[in-house]
Amino acid sequence: MKAMKFTPPGYGGRRRDPDEVKRDGWREQGLLAVSVDDDRLTWPERELVRQLGEKLYGKRQKRHG
Template structure:
């Protein structure tokens, strides 16, 4: 009779990082330390808000290396 060997979890399993909720971390950073982390491509922003984010980022950190897409978003 073949008896399967018991499976023991690998001790390396404890080394794996737990996935983190990025939005919750951003929210906590804003509420506790007044640090705002936002992408100018965030779909929750309208056109003027994205432009404001871009201009603040360029003023503080310089021009980006990526070329903005041609055209614009309508809607």
């Protein structure tokens, strides 16, 4: 059996961490992915994120447990 001489798309290379993907999404496409539980945000900032999420997508499902 011969070894593959190329890497198919999506395989190999370096996997980016989630914050790097979010940062690149913001810088390149103007997309913002923010967790409502992000500890880097102040309470008013987290509340704003929650309100925007509810306005755009509706209320979150309740967590069980």
